[in-house]
Amino acid sequence: MNIIGQLILAYVAVLGFGLIINIPHQALNLAGWIGTLTWGSYLIVQAFDGGVVFGSLIGSVGIGVLSSMAARYKKMPAIIFNIPSLVSFVPGSQAYQMVRNFALGNYRQAVGFTLQLVMITGAIALGFLLAELLNRLIAFCTLRWRLAHPDR
Amino acid sequence: MTADELIIATCLKAGKIMVENGSEISRVDDTMMRIAQNAGVISANTYVTITGVMMSIQGRNATQIMAINKRTIDLEKVAQVNQLSREFAASAIDLPTLHQRLNTLDAASRSFPLWLQLVGAALVSGPLMIMFRQEIVNTWPTVVIGTLGYLVFYLLNRYLKIKFLSELVAALIIGFGAEWAVQIGWGTNVNDIIIGSLMPLVPGVPLTNAVRDTLAGNFVSGPARGVEALISAAALGFGIAVVITLS
Structure with a gap:
């Protein structure tokens, strides 16, 4: 029940961020589903003790690949799908704890949270890079397949 | 022509x-x-x-x-x-x-009206607070303060047209609002309320575009957007830090 609740919340949050940055109405539902699926994969990584950083990496790879597919399907720019779906992966909690501990003078803990923040952000950026690689690979393979089977 | x-x-x-x-x-x-x-x-x-x-x-x-x-x-x-x-x-x-x-x-002006954006802010702040902190006691204060913070940001940004100042003031409002909600016994945890309420203001678009532009080899615009995202994050952080230091 807890997991289903989290997935529903992920969908709602992505929908909300989509409303804030004004993505087209037709894209809202699909962006929400991408957010839900990738948050599900993050939860699976968490269930196997993969850690937040690896979970964010897997999530952002998923967002990159799925957004590019959605962009091709809906004929819209890919950023319309990947910016809202990323909102659940933003390390807001760690960023807040970093600011709080710096303000209170707990520098040891603050540096710890800063490192976590850098790791998570780096993982998301790396995930986008890997997703770009996968997208090119998928495009190349579909092209080869189409050339090999021109009758379909 | x-x-x-x-x-x-x-x-x-x-x-x-x-x-x-x-x-x-x-x-x-x-x-x-x-x-x-x-x-x-x-x-x-x-x-x-x-x-x-x-x-x-x-x-x-x-x-x-x-x-x-x-x-x-x-x-x-x-x-x-x-x-x-x-x-x-x-x-x-x-x-x-x-x-x-x-x-x-x-x-043409923006096609999404303000109230729809406020609904969006409410939908972002509450659910993300529950997802990040695994508790539901503080949901309503988070939703209300998050929406209020976004409203303040929107109005200031519209009339002052200085994005970073609007973010700073919105963060201050969110911080004091969270303190107030806990003091009157409406919420139980200041940290959770602030984390959730700040999420609608997170600079998601500049951040994502900074990464994508830099990876695509646009070394003028990518880092420039990164700086934009960093200043936005710093403005939010300063606002919250002021509240934490004062209370």
Whole structure:
């Protein structure tokens, strides 16, 4: 029940961020589903003790690949799908704890949270890079397949 | 207007709308080149940064610049430029119509009304607080304060037009609101309320575009957007730090 609740919340949050940055109405539902699926994969990584950083990496790879597919399907720019779906992966909690501990003078803990923040952000950026690689690979393979089977 | 001038004006207009409303640079470049090619120009050059768009047609006396002074986030306009470019590529509309449609699009105001954005802010702040902190006691204070913070940010940004100052003030309001909610016994945990309420203000678009632009090799615009995201995050952080230090 807890997991289903989290997935529903992920969908709602992505929908909300989509409303804030004004993505087209037709894209809202699909962006929400991408957010839900990738948050599900993050939860699976968490269930196997993969850690937040690896979970964010897997999530952002998923967002990159799925957004590019959605962009091709809906004929819209890919950023319309990947910016809202990323909102659940933003390390807001760690960023807040970093600011709080710096303000209170707990520098040891603050540096710890800063490192976590850098790791998570780096993982998301790396995930986008890997997703770009996968997208090119998928495009190349579909092209080869189409050339090999021109009758379909 | 000669044919070359019209082509350049149309491409520049399309580029300006896309950069102003939060598209990534490589897509702007791509769209401008496509419009030029579909209008019959094979050797066009474009140079796109987040503060200005330039375009020239090789071998002819035609080069123009368009400056970009304001940047907001409205991805629907980006999608509409994309749509218009596709229609032009499919020869559904001709070049003067495209130019005129782009002008209309540029002059149009945001199509999502304020109340819908406030609903969006409420939907972002509450659910993300529950997802991050695994508790539901503080949901309603988070939703209300998150919506209030976004409203303050929106109004200040509209009238002051200084994004970073608006973010700072919104963060202050959120921080004091969270303290107040806990003091009157409505919420139980200041940290959770602040984390959730700040989420609608997170600079998601500049951050994502910074990564995508830098990876695509646009070393002028990518880091510039990164700086924009960093200053936004710092403004939010300073606001919260002030509240934490005072209370």
